[in-house]
Amino acid sequence: MADRKALVAGNWKMNGRRADGIALACAIAERAKEPHACDLLVCPPVTLLVPVGEALAGSGVALGGQDCHPAASGAFTGCISAEMLRDAGCSHAIVGHSERRHTCGESDADVRAKSLAAWRAGLVAIVCVGETRAEREAGIAIAVVSNQIAGSVPDGAGLDNLVIAYEPVWAIGTGLTPTIADITEMHAAIRSLVPSGTRILYGGSVNPKNAAEILALPEVDGALVGGASLKAEDFWAIAQACP
Numbered sequence: 001m002a003d004r005k006a007l008v009a010g011n012w013k014m015n016g017r018r019a020d021g022i023a024l025a026c027a028i029a030e031r032a033k034e035p036h037a038c039d040l041l042v043c044p045p046v047t048l049l050v051p052v053g054e055a056l057a058g059s060g061v062a063l064g065g066q067d068c069h070p071a072a073s074g075a076f077t078g079c080i081s082a083e084m085l086r087d088a089g090c091s092h093a094i095v096g097h098s099e100r101r102h103t104c105g106e107s108d109a110d111v112r113a114k115s116l117a118a119w120r121a122g123l124v125a126i127v128c129v130g131e132t133r134a135e136r137e138a139g140i141a142i143a144v145v146s147n148q149i150a151g152s153v154p155d156g157a158g159l160d161n162l163v164i165a166y167e168p169v170w171a172i173g174t175g176l177t178p179t180i181a182d183i184t185e186m187h188a189a190i191r192s193l194v195p196s197g198t199r200i201l202y203g204g205s206v207n208p209k210n211a212a213e214i215l216a217l218p219e220v221d222g223a224l225v226g227g228a229s230l231k232a233e234d235f236w237a238i239a240q241a242c243p
């Protein structure tokens, strides 16, 4: 993966009570004492940010939020701002995850506003993009993702504030993954649209069995991991698969 250090990020989604989250974070922190070639990040649900952050303290494993509101504060019931994430100890925020684009109707403009909010708070924005199954079958996957990048990534992106996660919608939580050729082609297309050296992660059913092949691709700079990030041994096996 060239000279970019890999990032393996766990998206816990809406999973975990206090005891589970703390136990998982402690197990990851323990494993992170062993040598590893990548940066590590976990993105727990909001209720677990503080206890997970405490469990990870000193481990080198970073903490991230799964979403943020464009505004810094205000009358937005149920939302969380990038400043609140920062206050809770986060260094990163995922924005534009397909589960928000497709189930909450978030547009590229929404994702762009959230990216700017993350930057305003001093967070790295992990901007998620990816095509649906129908879009891939129609041969427009690269066009769709290119449009998402153009609409979602604000001017001012650089290596210290942006990570892209390519996550085909049809690969998330399904056990399906694109071919190695398709991942390579898409990552190369994305790379032509973002600042040189930007980390581009692959996400969608990454697991301990397929991680080594995907993470070995020169265009892939790490993984955004959903289901497999909920088991410390699986998350760690994926991290260990980074070349």
Ligand code: PEP
Binding pocket: 011, 167, 171, 172, 173, 174, 203, 204, 205, 206, 224, 225, 226, 227, 228
């Ligand atoms: C995700 O939702 O970001 C994801 C990659 O999920 P999974 O690994 O479960 O497919």
